[in-house]
Amino acid sequence: MLMEEKLVVKELEQGKELANQLMNSLNNPSSSSKVSNEVLISEILSCFQNTIAMMMNLDKKTLKRSPERSDQSNKKRRMLEKKKTEKVKICVGTGQEGTPLDDGHCWRKYGQKYIHGFKNPRGYYRCTHRFTRGCLAVKQVQKSDTNPMCYEVKYVESHTCDITPSTTKHSVSDAKQSDDTIKHMKPEELMLSIEDLDYKKDIFRTFSFSNPEIDDFLEWKDLMETLSPTTSESGITNEFHVSPTDDSCFSSLENILGSTHDLSWM
DNA sequence: TATATTTGACCCTG
DNA sequence: CAGGGTCAAATATA
Known part of the structure:
Protein backbone atom coordinates (compact mmCIF):
# COMPACT_ATOMS: atom_id res chain seq x y z
CA MET A 1 0.00 0.00 0.00
CA ARG A 69 1.58 5.69 -19.71
CA SER A 70 2.86 6.10 -23.25
CA ASP A 71 -0.45 4.89 -24.65
CA GLN A 72 -2.16 7.07 -27.17
CA SER A 73 -5.15 7.39 -24.90
CA ASN A 74 -3.03 8.74 -22.09
CA LYS A 75 -1.27 11.05 -24.50
CA LYS A 76 -4.59 12.41 -25.66
CA ARG A 77 -5.70 12.73 -22.08
CA ARG A 78 -2.59 14.73 -21.20
CA MET A 79 -3.06 16.91 -24.25
CA LEU A 80 -6.53 17.74 -23.05
CA GLU A 81 -5.36 18.56 -19.56
CA LYS A 82 -4.66 22.25 -19.74
CA LYS A 83 -3.13 23.57 -16.58
CA LYS A 84 -4.50 26.74 -15.14
CA THR A 85 -1.58 29.15 -14.98
CA GLU A 86 -1.14 32.74 -13.90
CA LYS A 87 1.98 34.84 -14.41
CA VAL A 88 2.91 37.50 -11.89
CA LYS A 89 5.82 39.91 -11.70
CA ILE A 90 6.78 40.85 -8.18
CA CYS A 91 9.17 43.58 -7.09
CA VAL A 92 10.71 43.20 -3.66
CA GLY A 93 11.40 46.56 -2.11
CA THR A 94 13.87 45.37 0.49
CA GLY A 95 15.90 43.46 -2.03
CA GLN A 96 16.76 40.91 0.61
CA GLU A 97 17.59 37.37 -0.29
CA GLY A 98 15.68 34.43 1.02
CA THR A 99 11.95 34.00 0.66
CA PRO A 100 10.58 37.33 -0.45
CA LEU A 101 7.61 35.69 -2.09
CA ASP A 102 5.70 34.62 0.94
CA ASP A 103 2.14 34.78 -0.37
CA GLY A 104 0.46 33.31 2.68
CA HIS A 105 0.77 29.73 1.54
CA CYS A 106 3.28 27.10 2.57
CA TRP A 107 5.48 26.17 -0.38
CA ARG A 108 8.04 23.43 -0.59
CA LYS A 109 10.86 23.67 -3.08
CA TYR A 110 11.22 20.54 -5.18
CA GLY A 111 13.59 21.61 -7.88
CA GLN A 112 15.78 24.28 -9.39
CA LYS A 113 16.92 24.64 -12.94
CA TYR A 114 18.96 27.01 -15.05
CA ILE A 115 16.76 27.89 -18.01
CA HIS A 116 18.20 28.42 -21.46
CA GLY A 117 18.59 32.15 -22.06
CA PHE A 118 18.29 33.22 -18.44
CA LYS A 119 21.07 34.11 -16.04
CA ASN A 120 19.21 33.17 -12.87
CA PRO A 121 17.91 29.72 -12.03
CA ARG A 122 14.21 28.97 -11.86
CA GLY A 123 12.94 27.54 -8.62
CA TYR A 124 10.08 25.05 -8.57
CA TYR A 125 7.76 25.04 -5.58
CA ARG A 126 4.71 22.99 -4.72
CA CYS A 127 2.24 23.28 -1.90
CA THR A 128 3.41 21.75 1.38
CA HIS A 129 0.01 20.06 1.65
CA ARG A 130 0.37 18.25 -1.66
CA PHE A 131 0.32 14.80 -0.09
CA THR A 132 -1.62 15.47 3.09
CA ARG A 133 -4.46 17.35 1.41
CA GLY A 134 -3.83 16.66 -2.23
CA CYS A 135 -3.31 20.30 -3.06
CA LEU A 136 -1.91 20.57 -6.59
CA ALA A 137 -0.82 24.19 -6.44
CA VAL A 138 2.60 24.78 -7.95
CA LYS A 139 4.62 27.91 -8.56
CA GLN A 140 7.79 28.75 -10.43
CA VAL A 141 9.96 31.59 -9.21
CA GLN A 142 12.67 33.19 -11.25
CA LYS A 143 14.67 36.28 -10.44
CA SER A 144 14.56 38.83 -13.22
CA ASP A 145 17.78 39.17 -15.20
CA THR A 146 17.32 42.88 -15.73
CA ASN A 147 16.09 43.84 -12.29
CA PRO A 148 17.33 41.75 -9.35
CA MET A 149 14.59 43.27 -7.19
CA CYS A 150 11.97 41.69 -9.40
CA TYR A 151 10.81 38.11 -9.52
CA GLU A 152 8.80 36.42 -12.20
CA VAL A 153 6.33 34.08 -10.53
CA LYS A 154 4.19 31.64 -12.42
CA TYR A 155 1.37 29.98 -10.52
CA VAL A 156 0.07 26.68 -11.83
CA GLU A 157 -3.25 25.49 -10.41
CA SER A 158 -4.82 27.11 -7.39
CA HIS A 159 -4.79 25.91 -3.81
CA THR A 160 -7.31 23.37 -2.64
CA CYS A 161 -5.74 23.10 0.80
CA ASP A 162 -7.35 26.13 2.38
CA ILE A 163 -9.75 23.98 4.33
CA THR A 164 -9.15 23.83 8.05
CA PRO A 165 -11.66 23.07 10.80
CA SER A 166 -11.45 26.68 11.86
CA THR A 167 -12.28 27.99 8.39
CA THR A 168 -15.06 25.53 7.74
CA LYS A 169 -16.62 26.26 11.09
CA HIS A 170 -18.01 29.57 10.04
CA SER A 171 -19.00 30.99 6.73
CA VAL A 172 -16.46 33.62 5.82
CA SER A 173 -16.83 35.69 2.69
CA ASP A 174 -13.91 35.84 0.28
CA ALA A 175 -13.68 39.57 0.60
CA LYS A 176 -13.54 39.46 4.37
CA GLN A 177 -10.83 36.87 4.42
CA SER A 178 -8.77 38.74 1.86
CA ASP A 179 -9.10 41.82 4.00
CA ASP A 180 -7.99 40.00 7.14
CA THR A 181 -5.07 38.44 5.34
CA ILE A 182 -3.92 41.74 3.94
CA LYS A 183 -3.94 43.27 7.42
CA HIS A 184 -1.29 40.81 8.52
CA MET A 185 0.84 41.13 5.44
CA LYS A 186 4.26 42.66 5.09
CA PRO A 187 4.62 45.47 2.51
CA GLU A 188 6.24 43.23 -0.07
CA GLU A 189 3.44 40.71 0.31
CA LEU A 190 0.96 43.50 -0.31
CA MET A 191 2.65 44.17 -3.62
CA LEU A 192 1.94 40.60 -4.57
CA SER A 193 -1.66 40.98 -3.54
CA ILE A 194 -2.21 44.07 -5.63
CA GLU A 195 -0.51 42.76 -8.73
CA ASP A 196 -2.12 39.39 -8.41
CA LEU A 197 -5.60 40.34 -7.42
CA ASP A 198 -7.33 38.01 -9.82
CA TYR A 199 -5.31 35.08 -8.66
CA LYS A 200 -5.94 35.93 -5.03
CA LYS A 201 -9.66 35.78 -5.65
CA ASP A 202 -9.03 32.20 -6.49
CA ILE A 203 -6.67 31.12 -3.74
CA PHE A 204 -8.67 32.74 -0.96
CA ARG A 205 -11.63 30.58 -1.76
CA THR A 206 -11.69 28.62 1.46
CA PHE A 207 -13.88 25.69 0.61
CA SER A 208 -14.42 24.92 -2.99
CA PHE A 209 -15.40 22.03 -5.18
CA SER A 210 -14.57 23.85 -8.34
CA ASN A 211 -12.08 21.25 -9.50
CA PRO A 212 -13.44 20.18 -12.88
CA GLU A 213 -11.63 16.87 -12.60
CA ILE A 214 -13.98 15.66 -9.90
C1' DT B 1 13.97 12.64 14.43
C1' DA B 2 11.11 15.00 11.29
C1' DT B 3 10.98 18.17 7.80
C1' DA B 4 12.99 21.07 4.16
C1' DT B 5 16.40 21.87 0.50
C1' DT B 6 19.72 20.61 -2.97
C1' DT B 7 20.89 18.55 -7.13
C1' DG B 8 21.76 15.02 -10.64
C1' DA B 9 19.01 11.88 -13.21
C1' DC B 10 15.12 10.87 -15.61
C1' DC B 11 10.86 11.68 -18.35
C1' DC B 12 7.99 14.17 -21.58
C1' DT B 13 7.10 17.32 -25.24
C1' DG B 14 7.95 19.90 -29.35
C1' DC C 1 17.63 15.81 -29.61
C1' DA C 2 17.20 19.91 -26.63
C1' DG C 3 14.96 22.05 -23.09
C1' DG C 4 11.69 22.26 -19.34
C1' DG C 5 9.59 19.95 -15.49
C1' DT C 6 9.64 16.46 -11.87
C1' DC C 7 11.50 12.80 -8.99
C1' DA C 8 14.03 11.09 -5.32
C1' DA C 9 18.34 10.19 -2.79
C1' DA C 10 21.53 12.74 -0.22
C1' DT C 11 22.21 16.38 2.72
C1' DA C 12 21.07 20.20 5.81
C1' DT C 13 18.50 22.21 9.44
C1' DA C 14 15.40 22.90 13.34
Missing part, protein backbone atom coordinates in the same frame (compact mmCIF):
# COMPACT_ATOMS: atom_id res chain seq x y z
CA LEU A 2 1.34 3.40 -0.95
CA MET A 3 1.90 6.11 1.61
CA GLU A 4 -0.92 8.14 0.09
CA GLU A 5 -3.29 5.17 0.21
CA LYS A 6 -2.60 4.77 3.91
CA LEU A 7 -3.37 8.45 4.39
CA VAL A 8 -6.67 8.01 2.56
CA VAL A 9 -7.64 5.11 4.81
CA LYS A 10 -6.60 7.05 7.88
CA GLU A 11 -8.65 10.04 6.76
CA LEU A 12 -11.71 7.84 6.12
CA GLU A 13 -11.36 6.17 9.49
CA GLN A 14 -11.17 9.56 11.12
CA GLY A 15 -14.31 10.59 9.25
CA LYS A 16 -16.06 7.44 10.41
CA GLU A 17 -15.05 8.11 14.01
CA LEU A 18 -16.33 11.69 13.79
CA ALA A 19 -19.59 10.51 12.22
CA ASN A 20 -20.05 8.05 15.07
CA GLN A 21 -19.48 10.85 17.55
CA LEU A 22 -22.09 12.89 15.75
CA MET A 23 -24.50 9.98 15.78
CA ASN A 24 -24.05 9.52 19.53
CA SER A 25 -24.52 13.21 20.06
CA LEU A 26 -27.73 13.18 18.02
CA ASN A 27 -29.09 10.11 19.78
CA ASN A 28 -28.38 11.64 23.18
CA PRO A 29 -29.07 15.36 22.80
CA SER A 30 -29.08 15.76 26.58
CA SER A 31 -25.52 14.53 27.00
CA SER A 32 -23.08 17.40 27.35
CA SER A 33 -20.72 16.69 24.49
CA LYS A 34 -17.46 18.56 24.33
CA VAL A 35 -17.74 19.36 20.65
CA SER A 36 -20.76 20.90 18.99
CA ASN A 37 -22.56 19.08 16.18
CA GLU A 38 -21.68 21.84 13.75
CA VAL A 39 -18.00 21.42 14.45
CA LEU A 40 -18.32 17.66 14.00
CA ILE A 41 -20.06 18.12 10.65
CA SER A 42 -17.42 20.57 9.51
CA GLU A 43 -14.70 18.11 10.43
CA ILE A 44 -16.46 15.25 8.67
CA LEU A 45 -16.82 17.33 5.52
CA SER A 46 -13.21 18.27 5.78
CA CYS A 47 -12.32 14.57 5.92
CA PHE A 48 -14.38 13.90 2.79
CA GLN A 49 -12.80 16.78 0.92
CA ASN A 50 -9.31 15.68 1.92
CA THR A 51 -10.05 12.12 0.87
CA ILE A 52 -11.34 13.18 -2.53
CA ALA A 53 -8.33 15.40 -3.09
CA MET A 54 -5.98 12.60 -2.07
CA MET A 55 -7.73 10.11 -4.34
CA MET A 56 -7.52 12.50 -7.29
CA ASN A 57 -3.84 12.92 -6.63
CA LEU A 58 -3.35 9.20 -6.27
CA ASP A 59 -5.14 8.54 -9.55
CA LYS A 60 -2.84 10.90 -11.39
CA LYS A 61 0.21 9.33 -9.80
CA THR A 62 -0.89 5.83 -10.73
CA LEU A 63 -1.54 6.89 -14.32
CA LYS A 64 1.84 8.52 -14.59
CA ARG A 65 3.77 5.61 -13.13
CA SER A 66 1.96 2.84 -14.97
CA PRO A 67 3.80 1.10 -17.85
CA GLU A 68 0.94 2.00 -20.21
CA ASP A 215 -16.36 13.82 -12.20
CA ASP A 216 -18.56 12.65 -9.37
CA PHE A 217 -19.15 16.17 -8.21
CA LEU A 218 -22.88 16.05 -8.83
CA GLU A 219 -23.29 12.88 -6.81
CA TRP A 220 -21.25 14.44 -4.04
CA LYS A 221 -23.35 17.57 -4.21
CA ASP A 222 -26.54 15.54 -4.02
CA LEU A 223 -25.27 13.78 -0.95
CA MET A 224 -24.35 17.03 0.70
CA GLU A 225 -27.72 18.52 -0.10
CA THR A 226 -29.38 15.53 1.46
CA LEU A 227 -27.31 15.98 4.57
CA SER A 228 -27.79 19.70 4.71
CA PRO A 229 -31.11 20.94 3.36
CA THR A 230 -30.03 24.57 3.71
CA THR A 231 -26.96 24.27 1.51
CA SER A 232 -27.25 26.78 -1.32
CA GLU A 233 -28.27 25.71 -4.79
CA SER A 234 -25.35 27.38 -6.50
CA GLY A 235 -22.75 25.27 -4.77
CA ILE A 236 -21.56 23.81 -1.54
CA THR A 237 -20.72 26.42 1.03
CA ASN A 238 -18.92 26.31 4.33
CA GLU A 239 -22.11 27.09 6.09
CA PHE A 240 -24.12 24.25 7.54
CA HIS A 241 -27.26 24.64 9.55
CA VAL A 242 -28.50 21.59 11.36
CA SER A 243 -31.96 21.68 12.74
CA PRO A 244 -32.40 19.24 15.64
CA THR A 245 -35.99 18.72 14.57
CA ASP A 246 -35.20 17.67 11.04
CA ASP A 247 -35.24 13.89 11.29
CA SER A 248 -34.81 13.37 7.56
CA CYS A 249 -31.25 14.52 7.62
CA PHE A 250 -30.45 12.29 10.57
CA SER A 251 -31.94 9.25 8.92
CA SER A 252 -29.85 9.91 5.82
CA LEU A 253 -26.83 10.11 8.04
CA GLU A 254 -27.74 6.85 9.70
CA ASN A 255 -28.07 5.16 6.33
CA ILE A 256 -24.67 6.35 5.28
CA LEU A 257 -23.04 5.29 8.52
CA GLY A 258 -24.74 1.95 8.34
CA SER A 259 -23.35 1.26 4.91
CA THR A 260 -19.74 1.91 5.85
CA HIS A 261 -19.07 -0.49 8.67
CA ASP A 262 -15.61 -1.48 7.72
CA LEU A 263 -12.86 -0.05 5.57
CA SER A 264 -10.61 -3.06 5.84
CA TRP A 265 -11.49 -4.21 2.32
CA MET A 266 -9.18 -1.55 0.95
Whole structure:
Protein backbone atom coordinates (compact mmCIF):
# COMPACT_ATOMS: atom_id res chain seq x y z
CA MET A 1 0.00 0.00 0.00
CA LEU A 2 1.34 3.40 -0.95
CA MET A 3 1.90 6.11 1.61
CA GLU A 4 -0.92 8.14 0.09
CA GLU A 5 -3.29 5.17 0.21
CA LYS A 6 -2.60 4.77 3.91
CA LEU A 7 -3.37 8.45 4.39
CA VAL A 8 -6.67 8.01 2.56
CA VAL A 9 -7.64 5.11 4.81
CA LYS A 10 -6.60 7.05 7.88
CA GLU A 11 -8.65 10.04 6.76
CA LEU A 12 -11.71 7.84 6.12
CA GLU A 13 -11.36 6.17 9.49
CA GLN A 14 -11.17 9.56 11.12
CA GLY A 15 -14.31 10.59 9.25
CA LYS A 16 -16.06 7.44 10.41
CA GLU A 17 -15.05 8.11 14.01
CA LEU A 18 -16.33 11.69 13.79
CA ALA A 19 -19.59 10.51 12.22
CA ASN A 20 -20.05 8.05 15.07
CA GLN A 21 -19.48 10.85 17.55
CA LEU A 22 -22.09 12.89 15.75
CA MET A 23 -24.50 9.98 15.78
CA ASN A 24 -24.05 9.52 19.53
CA SER A 25 -24.52 13.21 20.06
CA LEU A 26 -27.73 13.18 18.02
CA ASN A 27 -29.09 10.11 19.78
CA ASN A 28 -28.38 11.64 23.18
CA PRO A 29 -29.07 15.36 22.80
CA SER A 30 -29.08 15.76 26.58
CA SER A 31 -25.52 14.53 27.00
CA SER A 32 -23.08 17.40 27.35
CA SER A 33 -20.72 16.69 24.49
CA LYS A 34 -17.46 18.56 24.33
CA VAL A 35 -17.74 19.36 20.65
CA SER A 36 -20.76 20.90 18.99
CA ASN A 37 -22.56 19.08 16.18
CA GLU A 38 -21.68 21.84 13.75
CA VAL A 39 -18.00 21.42 14.45
CA LEU A 40 -18.32 17.66 14.00
CA ILE A 41 -20.06 18.12 10.65
CA SER A 42 -17.42 20.57 9.51
CA GLU A 43 -14.70 18.11 10.43
CA ILE A 44 -16.46 15.25 8.67
CA LEU A 45 -16.82 17.33 5.52
CA SER A 46 -13.21 18.27 5.78
CA CYS A 47 -12.32 14.57 5.92
CA PHE A 48 -14.38 13.90 2.79
CA GLN A 49 -12.80 16.78 0.92
CA ASN A 50 -9.31 15.68 1.92
CA THR A 51 -10.05 12.12 0.87
CA ILE A 52 -11.34 13.18 -2.53
CA ALA A 53 -8.33 15.40 -3.09
CA MET A 54 -5.98 12.60 -2.07
CA MET A 55 -7.73 10.11 -4.34
CA MET A 56 -7.52 12.50 -7.29
CA ASN A 57 -3.84 12.92 -6.63
CA LEU A 58 -3.35 9.20 -6.27
CA ASP A 59 -5.14 8.54 -9.55
CA LYS A 60 -2.84 10.90 -11.39
CA LYS A 61 0.21 9.33 -9.80
CA THR A 62 -0.89 5.83 -10.73
CA LEU A 63 -1.54 6.89 -14.32
CA LYS A 64 1.84 8.52 -14.59
CA ARG A 65 3.77 5.61 -13.13
CA SER A 66 1.96 2.84 -14.97
CA PRO A 67 3.80 1.10 -17.85
CA GLU A 68 0.94 2.00 -20.21
CA ARG A 69 1.58 5.69 -19.71
CA SER A 70 2.86 6.10 -23.25
CA ASP A 71 -0.45 4.89 -24.65
CA GLN A 72 -2.16 7.07 -27.17
CA SER A 73 -5.15 7.39 -24.90
CA ASN A 74 -3.03 8.74 -22.09
CA LYS A 75 -1.27 11.05 -24.50
CA LYS A 76 -4.59 12.41 -25.66
CA ARG A 77 -5.70 12.73 -22.08
CA ARG A 78 -2.59 14.73 -21.20
CA MET A 79 -3.06 16.91 -24.25
CA LEU A 80 -6.53 17.74 -23.05
CA GLU A 81 -5.36 18.56 -19.56
CA LYS A 82 -4.66 22.25 -19.74
CA LYS A 83 -3.13 23.57 -16.58
CA LYS A 84 -4.50 26.74 -15.14
CA THR A 85 -1.58 29.15 -14.98
CA GLU A 86 -1.14 32.74 -13.90
CA LYS A 87 1.98 34.84 -14.41
CA VAL A 88 2.91 37.50 -11.89
CA LYS A 89 5.82 39.91 -11.70
CA ILE A 90 6.78 40.85 -8.18
CA CYS A 91 9.17 43.58 -7.09
CA VAL A 92 10.71 43.20 -3.66
CA GLY A 93 11.40 46.56 -2.11
CA THR A 94 13.87 45.37 0.49
CA GLY A 95 15.90 43.46 -2.03
CA GLN A 96 16.76 40.91 0.61
CA GLU A 97 17.59 37.37 -0.29
CA GLY A 98 15.68 34.43 1.02
CA THR A 99 11.95 34.00 0.66
CA PRO A 100 10.58 37.33 -0.45
CA LEU A 101 7.61 35.69 -2.09
CA ASP A 102 5.70 34.62 0.94
CA ASP A 103 2.14 34.78 -0.37
CA GLY A 104 0.46 33.31 2.68
CA HIS A 105 0.77 29.73 1.54
CA CYS A 106 3.28 27.10 2.57
CA TRP A 107 5.48 26.17 -0.38
CA ARG A 108 8.04 23.43 -0.59
CA LYS A 109 10.86 23.67 -3.08
CA TYR A 110 11.22 20.54 -5.18
CA GLY A 111 13.59 21.61 -7.88
CA GLN A 112 15.78 24.28 -9.39
CA LYS A 113 16.92 24.64 -12.94
CA TYR A 114 18.96 27.01 -15.05
CA ILE A 115 16.76 27.89 -18.01
CA HIS A 116 18.20 28.42 -21.46
CA GLY A 117 18.59 32.15 -22.06
CA PHE A 118 18.29 33.22 -18.44
CA LYS A 119 21.07 34.11 -16.04
CA ASN A 120 19.21 33.17 -12.87
CA PRO A 121 17.91 29.72 -12.03
CA ARG A 122 14.21 28.97 -11.86
CA GLY A 123 12.94 27.54 -8.62
CA TYR A 124 10.08 25.05 -8.57
CA TYR A 125 7.76 25.04 -5.58
CA ARG A 126 4.71 22.99 -4.72
CA CYS A 127 2.24 23.28 -1.90
CA THR A 128 3.41 21.75 1.38
CA HIS A 129 0.01 20.06 1.65
CA ARG A 130 0.37 18.25 -1.66
CA PHE A 131 0.32 14.80 -0.09
CA THR A 132 -1.62 15.47 3.09
CA ARG A 133 -4.46 17.35 1.41
CA GLY A 134 -3.83 16.66 -2.23
CA CYS A 135 -3.31 20.30 -3.06
CA LEU A 136 -1.91 20.57 -6.59
CA ALA A 137 -0.82 24.19 -6.44
CA VAL A 138 2.60 24.78 -7.95
CA LYS A 139 4.62 27.91 -8.56
CA GLN A 140 7.79 28.75 -10.43
CA VAL A 141 9.96 31.59 -9.21
CA GLN A 142 12.67 33.19 -11.25
CA LYS A 143 14.67 36.28 -10.44
CA SER A 144 14.56 38.83 -13.22
CA ASP A 145 17.78 39.17 -15.20
CA THR A 146 17.32 42.88 -15.73
CA ASN A 147 16.09 43.84 -12.29
CA PRO A 148 17.33 41.75 -9.35
CA MET A 149 14.59 43.27 -7.19
CA CYS A 150 11.97 41.69 -9.40
CA TYR A 151 10.81 38.11 -9.52
CA GLU A 152 8.80 36.42 -12.20
CA VAL A 153 6.33 34.08 -10.53
CA LYS A 154 4.19 31.64 -12.42
CA TYR A 155 1.37 29.98 -10.52
CA VAL A 156 0.07 26.68 -11.83
CA GLU A 157 -3.25 25.49 -10.41
CA SER A 158 -4.82 27.11 -7.39
CA HIS A 159 -4.79 25.91 -3.81
CA THR A 160 -7.31 23.37 -2.64
CA CYS A 161 -5.74 23.10 0.80
CA ASP A 162 -7.35 26.13 2.38
CA ILE A 163 -9.75 23.98 4.33
CA THR A 164 -9.15 23.83 8.05
CA PRO A 165 -11.66 23.07 10.80
CA SER A 166 -11.45 26.68 11.86
CA THR A 167 -12.28 27.99 8.39
CA THR A 168 -15.06 25.53 7.74
CA LYS A 169 -16.62 26.26 11.09
CA HIS A 170 -18.01 29.57 10.04
CA SER A 171 -19.00 30.99 6.73
CA VAL A 172 -16.46 33.62 5.82
CA SER A 173 -16.83 35.69 2.69
CA ASP A 174 -13.91 35.84 0.28
CA ALA A 175 -13.68 39.57 0.60
CA LYS A 176 -13.54 39.46 4.37
CA GLN A 177 -10.83 36.87 4.42
CA SER A 178 -8.77 38.74 1.86
CA ASP A 179 -9.10 41.82 4.00
CA ASP A 180 -7.99 40.00 7.14
CA THR A 181 -5.07 38.44 5.34
CA ILE A 182 -3.92 41.74 3.94
CA LYS A 183 -3.94 43.27 7.42
CA HIS A 184 -1.29 40.81 8.52
CA MET A 185 0.84 41.13 5.44
CA LYS A 186 4.26 42.66 5.09
CA PRO A 187 4.62 45.47 2.51
CA GLU A 188 6.24 43.23 -0.07
CA GLU A 189 3.44 40.71 0.31
CA LEU A 190 0.96 43.50 -0.31
CA MET A 191 2.65 44.17 -3.62
CA LEU A 192 1.94 40.60 -4.57
CA SER A 193 -1.66 40.98 -3.54
CA ILE A 194 -2.21 44.07 -5.63
CA GLU A 195 -0.51 42.76 -8.73
CA ASP A 196 -2.12 39.39 -8.41
CA LEU A 197 -5.60 40.34 -7.42
CA ASP A 198 -7.33 38.01 -9.82
CA TYR A 199 -5.31 35.08 -8.66
CA LYS A 200 -5.94 35.93 -5.03
CA LYS A 201 -9.66 35.78 -5.65
CA ASP A 202 -9.03 32.20 -6.49
CA ILE A 203 -6.67 31.12 -3.74
CA PHE A 204 -8.67 32.74 -0.96
CA ARG A 205 -11.63 30.58 -1.76
CA THR A 206 -11.69 28.62 1.46
CA PHE A 207 -13.88 25.69 0.61
CA SER A 208 -14.42 24.92 -2.99
CA PHE A 209 -15.40 22.03 -5.18
CA SER A 210 -14.57 23.85 -8.34
CA ASN A 211 -12.08 21.25 -9.50
CA PRO A 212 -13.44 20.18 -12.88
CA GLU A 213 -11.63 16.87 -12.60
CA ILE A 214 -13.98 15.66 -9.90
CA ASP A 215 -16.36 13.82 -12.20
CA ASP A 216 -18.56 12.65 -9.37
CA PHE A 217 -19.15 16.17 -8.21
CA LEU A 218 -22.88 16.05 -8.83
CA GLU A 219 -23.29 12.88 -6.81
CA TRP A 220 -21.25 14.44 -4.04
CA LYS A 221 -23.35 17.57 -4.21
CA ASP A 222 -26.54 15.54 -4.02
CA LEU A 223 -25.27 13.78 -0.95
CA MET A 224 -24.35 17.03 0.70
CA GLU A 225 -27.72 18.52 -0.10
CA THR A 226 -29.38 15.53 1.46
CA LEU A 227 -27.31 15.98 4.57
CA SER A 228 -27.79 19.70 4.71
CA PRO A 229 -31.11 20.94 3.36
CA THR A 230 -30.03 24.57 3.71
CA THR A 231 -26.96 24.27 1.51
CA SER A 232 -27.25 26.78 -1.32
CA GLU A 233 -28.27 25.71 -4.79
CA SER A 234 -25.35 27.38 -6.50
CA GLY A 235 -22.75 25.27 -4.77
CA ILE A 236 -21.56 23.81 -1.54
CA THR A 237 -20.72 26.42 1.03
CA ASN A 238 -18.92 26.31 4.33
CA GLU A 239 -22.11 27.09 6.09
CA PHE A 240 -24.12 24.25 7.54
CA HIS A 241 -27.26 24.64 9.55
CA VAL A 242 -28.50 21.59 11.36
CA SER A 243 -31.96 21.68 12.74
CA PRO A 244 -32.40 19.24 15.64
CA THR A 245 -35.99 18.72 14.57
CA ASP A 246 -35.20 17.67 11.04
CA ASP A 247 -35.24 13.89 11.29
CA SER A 248 -34.81 13.37 7.56
CA CYS A 249 -31.25 14.52 7.62
CA PHE A 250 -30.45 12.29 10.57
CA SER A 251 -31.94 9.25 8.92
CA SER A 252 -29.85 9.91 5.82
CA LEU A 253 -26.83 10.11 8.04
CA GLU A 254 -27.74 6.85 9.70
CA ASN A 255 -28.07 5.16 6.33
CA ILE A 256 -24.67 6.35 5.28
CA LEU A 257 -23.04 5.29 8.52
CA GLY A 258 -24.74 1.95 8.34
CA SER A 259 -23.35 1.26 4.91
CA THR A 260 -19.74 1.91 5.85
CA HIS A 261 -19.07 -0.49 8.67
CA ASP A 262 -15.61 -1.48 7.72
CA LEU A 263 -12.86 -0.05 5.57
CA SER A 264 -10.61 -3.06 5.84
CA TRP A 265 -11.49 -4.21 2.32
CA MET A 266 -9.18 -1.55 0.95
C1' DT B 1 13.97 12.64 14.43
C1' DA B 2 11.11 15.00 11.29
C1' DT B 3 10.98 18.17 7.80
C1' DA B 4 12.99 21.07 4.16
C1' DT B 5 16.40 21.87 0.50
C1' DT B 6 19.72 20.61 -2.97
C1' DT B 7 20.89 18.55 -7.13
C1' DG B 8 21.76 15.02 -10.64
C1' DA B 9 19.01 11.88 -13.21
C1' DC B 10 15.12 10.87 -15.61
C1' DC B 11 10.86 11.68 -18.35
C1' DC B 12 7.99 14.17 -21.58
C1' DT B 13 7.10 17.32 -25.24
C1' DG B 14 7.95 19.90 -29.35
C1' DC C 1 17.63 15.81 -29.61
C1' DA C 2 17.20 19.91 -26.63
C1' DG C 3 14.96 22.05 -23.09
C1' DG C 4 11.69 22.26 -19.34
C1' DG C 5 9.59 19.95 -15.49
C1' DT C 6 9.64 16.46 -11.87
C1' DC C 7 11.50 12.80 -8.99
C1' DA C 8 14.03 11.09 -5.32
C1' DA C 9 18.34 10.19 -2.79
C1' DA C 10 21.53 12.74 -0.22
C1' DT C 11 22.21 16.38 2.72
C1' DA C 12 21.07 20.20 5.81
C1' DT C 13 18.50 22.21 9.44
C1' DA C 14 15.40 22.90 13.34
